[in-house]
Amino acid sequence: xxxxxxxxxxxxxxxxxxxxxxxxxxxxxxxxxxxxxxxxxxxxxxxxxxxxxxxxxxxxxxxxxxxxxxxxxxxxxxxxxxxxxxxxxxxxxxxxxxxxxxxxxxxxxxxxxxxxxxxxxxxxxxxxxxxxxxxxxxxxxxxxxxxxxxxxxxxxxxxxxxxxxxxxxxxxxxxxxxxxxx
Numbered sequence: 325x326x327x328x329x330x331x332x333x334x335x336x337x338x339x340x341x342x343x344x345x346x347x348x349x350x351x352x353x354x355x356x357x358x359x360x361x362x363x364x365x366x367x368x369x370x371x372x373x374x375x376x377x378x379x380x381x382x383x384x385x386x387x388x389x390x391x392x393x394x395x396x397x398x399x400x401x402x403x404x405x406x407x408x409x410x411x412x413x414x415x416x417x418x419x420x421x422x423x424x425x426x427x428x429x430x431x432x433x434x435x436x437x438x439x440x441x442x443x444x445x446x447x448x449x450x451x452x453x454x455x456x457x458x459x460x461x462x463x464x465x466x467x468x469x470x471x472x473x474x475x476x477x478x479x480x481x482x483x484x485x486x487x488x489x490x491x492x493x494x495x496x497x498x499x500x501x502x503x504x505x506x
Contacts, residue, residue, distance in 0.1 A: 336400030
């Protein structure tokens with residue numbers, strides 16, 4: 325058995341920095357995306373299924389964005405800013421994979437959070453499918469994991485549509501687990 329060659333951050337950033345799907349542009353976030361992040365992460369509707377409150381202010385969203393940008397700088401990938409192809413400058417959400425430690429193991433955590441105005445169009449599934457595809461192709465040493473609350477039916481469907489497999493053996497008290505490569 326041969327080991328996969330792990331790509332350097334500079335190689336990964338060339339691969340992950342801008343991805344185009346059928347309808348979306350998935351790009352590395354920019355420092356100027358703070359207000360877009362607050363529009364998504366400050367909206368109570370996007371936190372309907374989470375135990376934490378939405379971001380209370382722009383500064384909180386900007387602090388999270390800085391952490392994400394630092395991870396991009398260090399590792400060459402992370403969560404994307406999501407825009408429709410026809411309106412490339414208007415961010416409609418964030419999603420993708422980033423390295424995360426779960427159960428004392430590095431994973432590629434699958435994430436998708438879009439503004440409610442675009443829900444129901446399959447965009448989250450499109451982001452998730454691209455993220456899983458890129459993670460399996462270029463980060464194959466990391467299992468891809470999505471942790472989802474049982475009541476969040478739309479997110480459960482998105483994880484399934486992304487190609488992740490339901491893993492009841494990994495479930496937690498608060499989350500159902502979907503994974504590949506565990």
